[in-house]
Each structure stands twice: as structure tokens, then as C-alpha cells.
Amino acid sequence: MRIDTPVAIVGAGPAGLLLSHLLHLEGIESVVIEIRSRDYVEHRVRAGVLEQGTVDVLDECGAAERMHREGLVHRGIELRFDGRRHRIDFPGLTGGRSIVVYGQQEVVKDLIRLRLAAGGRILFEADDVSVHDLESSAPRVRFLKGGEEIELACRIVAGCDGFHGVCREAIPAGVLSFYERVYPFAWLGILAQAPPPSEELIYACHERGFALYSMRSPAISRLYLQVAPDEETVNWPDARIWRELNRRLGDGARLDEGPILEKGVTGMRSFIAEPMQFGKLFLAGDAAHIVPPTGAKGLNIAVADVRVLSRAIAEYFASGTETLLKAYSQTCLKRVWRAERFSWWMTAMLHRFPEHDGFQHRLQRSELDYVVSSRAASASLAENYVGLPFDT
Numbered sequence: 222m223r224i225d226t227p228v229a230i231v232g233a234g235p236a237g238l239l240l241s242h243l244l245h246l247e248g249i250e251s252v253v254i255e256i257r258s259r260d261y262v263e264h265r266v267r268a269g270v271l272e273q274g275t276v277d278v279l280d281e282c283g284a285a286e287r288m289h290r291e292g293l294v295h296r297g298i299e300l301r302f303d304g305r306r307h308r309i310d311f312p313g314l315t316g317g318r319s320i321v322v323y324g325q326q327e328v329v330k331d332l333i334r335l336r337l338a339a340g341g342r343i344l345f346e347a348d349d350v351s352v353h354d355l356e357s358s359a360p361r362v363r364f365l366k367g368g369e370e371i372e373l374a375c376r377i378v379a380g381c382d383g384f385h386g387v388c389r390e391a392i393p394a395g396v397l398s399f400y401e402r403v404y405p406f407a408w409l410g411i412l413a414q415a416p417p418p419s420e421e422l423i424y425a426c427h428e429r430g431f432a433l434y435s436m437r438s439p440a441i442s443r444l445y446l447q448v449a450p451d452e453e454t455v456n457w458p459d460a461r462i463w464r465e466l467n468r469r470l471g472d473g474a475r476l477d478e479g480p481i482l483e484k485g486v487t488g489m490r491s492f493i494a495e496p497m498q499f500g501k502l503f504l505a506g507d508a509a510h511i512v513p514p515t516g517a518k519g520l521n522i523a524v525a526d527v528r529v530l531s532r533a534i535a536e537y538f539a540s541g542t543e544t545l546l547k548a549y550s551q552t553c554l555k556r557v558w559r560a561e562r563f564s565w566w567m568t569a570m571l572h573r574f575p576e577h578d579g580f581q582h583r584l585q586r587s588e589l590d591y592v593v594s595s596r597a598a599s600a601s602l603a604e605n606y607v608g609l610p611f612d613t
């Protein structure tokens with residue numbers, strides 16, 4: 222079977238779904254294909270911090286109604302180290318900006334509902350996805366759906382299929398340059414039915430390793446522990462997790478413990494593929510770049526990418542002009558590298574590195590000390606955390 226569509230979008234994560242919605246608002250239809258089921262993508266627990274700019278994008282495109290009802294506006298975070306607690310006040314340091322804590326899977330649910338209500342096509346559980354003729358003006362995406370071969374004949378392919386997708390891999394060898402760091406630790410993340418010990422997020426740098434306290438609602442906590450890079454969740458029964466969280470975050474008082482609803486280990490890497498385009502294929506989000514999660518930038522740069530891409534595609538279909546499409550990678554990479562720098566810096570400042578000697582350890586402490594004692598340094602953290610304004 223052949224389906225004609227102006228834009229084929231590979232991947233129904235936040236990047237692919239938001240792109241499809243933004244294009245729809247520009248009067249451009251698309252087909253989204255996704256290897257997983259709707260239920261799977263709607264329940265995949267990942268990030269939870271939305272920058273002010275991400276909130277604004279969701280607001281402007283009518284996708285923020287439930288987020289405003291259920292999301293939690295946060296005006297600061299706490300840094301904890303050496304038994305000290307220090308609050309970074311976002312509005313006071315950034316001229317009034319703040320963040321919203323709202324689960325990524327809730328954003329995904331909201332976008333799927335919006336797309337389907339508007340008659341948008343999202344084809345879940347596609348197999349054997351492949352992209353073809355990317356350098357021609359008529360690229361194609363092929364896949365199997367329920368055993369049937371389907372070909373999408375399109376003019377633009379958006380590769381929004383995450384780090385392990387097929388789109389980046391389809392670009393011929395030698396075209397892309399890769400920049401990468403793999404960190405010597407991972408995060409064990411849990412979702413727990415336990416009330417928050419604090420109204421704000423706590424980033425703790427502890428001699429036993431980094432810990433992060435976050436939340437999803439007044440009754441659900443999201444917590445992370447630095448663990449070994451090859452760690453497996455079977456080694457972390459619930460009692461061990463709570464014991465470790467109490468040690469690193471407890472601050473004298475015990476955390477309220479509750480049933481653990483979800484557990485997972487995420488490796489930590491920085492990765493950038495340049496350029497983010499090849500012919501009529503445009504990569505967006507994790508398909509093009511990965512940040513370590515410290516600082517919660519992954520979802521936010523995915524949103525920033527598709528904001529740029531939707532405008533470029535709209536210009537292309539409205540006037541045949543490729544100016545914005547040609548500039549796509551360059552436009553995005555400036556913001557991507559800023560988020561990469563910030564995420565790398567937060568990661569380096571807050572984690573235990575097995576290879577650190579006394580010199581590096583003292584430098585790390587000095588960095589933390591500077592961040593909490595200098596208004597300029599606190600403001601630098603705050604303005605990156607709430608998200609830099611969009612250039613255009």
C-alpha cells in the first residue's frame with residue numbers, strides 16, 4: 222500500500238508528535254509512524270521538567286490545558302552538599318522566569334489526543350522501518366504494519382526516532398561528525414507513591430554519589446540515585462533504594478517511603494551528530510543529540526528543534542523557499558550546544574567520579590561553593606535551568 226503525505230515523521234515521542242501538531246496548525250498534514258504501541262509510549266516514564274520556553278510553545282499551540290491544571294510551577298531548586306542547603310531562586314535571578322514539573326508521558330498523552338481528535342494519523346506498532354531516496358525531492362519511508370508493506374511517499378522526512386532509531390543510521394558514512402562523552406555512572410530512577418519531602422527539587426552531591434529528589438504530583442515522588450554504569454535494577458530491592466536515598470538526601474529526617482511503582486537505569490552520555498540534516502531528512506530531538514539528564518534538558522531541546530523545523534517546513538510548502546530548511550541544523554545546534562554545555566557542567570559538578578583525585582575533588586567543592594555564594598554564578602545556573610530565550 223502507498224500513502225502520499227507531505228511530511229513523514231518517524232517516531233511518536235515528544236519531538237515527532239509536537240512536530241505533527243505544529244505542522245497541522247500551519248495547514249500541513251503528516252503521517253507519524255511509531256514502532257511501539259500507544260499504551261507503551263503513553264506510559265514510558267522519563268523526564269519531568271519543562272522550561273519556560275517549552276511551556277510557552279505548548280501554550281501557543283493549544284496543548285497546555287491539562288499541564289496548567291496538573292503541572293506544578295516551581296520557582297527554585299535546592300542544592301545540597303557537605304550538609305549545607307542552598308536555594309536557587311529562579312524568578313529573582315532570571316527576571317521572573319520559572320519551570321513546570323509535568324511528566325513527559327503526560328505531554329505525550331496530551332499530544333496524541335490532540336492529533337487524533339484533529340484527524341491526524343499516527344500509525345503505532347510499525348515494524349522494519351526504513352527511509353529511502355533522501356537526496357531526491359521524493360523521499361520514501363517503508364515499514365510493515367500488521368504484516369502489510371506500506372510506503373509513505375513524501376517530500377520531507379522528519380527523523381524523530383530517538384537515539385536508537387533508524388534515521389540517523391540511514392545517512393551515508395562520512396556525512397556526519399559525532400561528538401561524544403560517556404560518563405562513568407548511570408542513574409537509577411524510581412517513581413514512588415510517596416509524598417514529597419520538599420516542595421522543590423533537591424540536587425544532592427554526596428560522598429556516596431549524586432541523588433535527585435523530584436516529583437510528579439503531591440502524592441508521587443520521582444527520585445534518582447547515581448549508580449555504576451552497568452548497574453541492574455535486580456540489585457536494587459526497594460529497601461536498598463530507600464536506605465540509599467535516605468543517606469544521600471535524608472538531611473537528618475527520614476524520607477516518607479511508599480510503594481515503588483517503577484524502576485529503571487539510564488546510562489549517561491553527551492552525544493551530538495552534526496549536521497542534523499541530510500537531503501530531505503531532518504533529525505530532531507534524541508535522534509540528533511543526547512544530554513546527560515542532570516539539568517533536565519533532553520525534552521526541552523527536542524521541543525526547541527521541532528519549533529525551528531515546523532517553521533522551516535511551513536516556509537518550504539508556502540513558497541518553495543528552502544532558506545530556513547537549509548539553515549535548520551545551524552539554527553538548532555547553537556541552542557543544542559548550550560544545553561550540552563550546561564548538562565555536562567551540572568553533571569560534572571554534582572556527581573562522584575571514580576577517577577577523581579583529591580585535586581579534582583576539591584575543585585568540584587570549590588565550584589559548588591562558588592555557585593551558591595556568588596549571585597552571578599547562581600544567576601548563570603538559574604538562567605540555563607529555566608531555559609535561554611529563543612533567538613527567533
Ligand code: FAD
Pocket residue numbers: 231232233234235236237254255256257262266267268269325347350381382383384385386387485486487505506507508514516517518519520521523
Ligand atoms: P524519544 O522520546 O526517544 O522518542 C522517539 C520515538 O521514536 C519513541 O517513541 C521510539 O519508540 C520511536 N522509535 C524508535 N525507533 C523507531 C523506528 N525505527 N521507527 C519508528 N519509531 C521509532 N531527560 C531529562 O531531561 N530528564 C530525565 O530524567 C530523562 N530520563 C530519561 C530516561 C530514559 C530511559 C531515556 C531514554 C531518556 C531520558 N531523558 C531524560 C531524555 C528525554 O526523555 C528525551 O530527551 C526525550 O524523550 C526526547 O524526545 P524525542 O521525541 O526526541 O525522543
Ligand code: DHB
Pocket residue numbers: 267268269270422433435436443514515516517518
Ligand atoms: C527530573 C529529571 C531530571 O533529569 C532533572 O534534572 C530534574 C527532574 C524529573 O524526572 O523530574
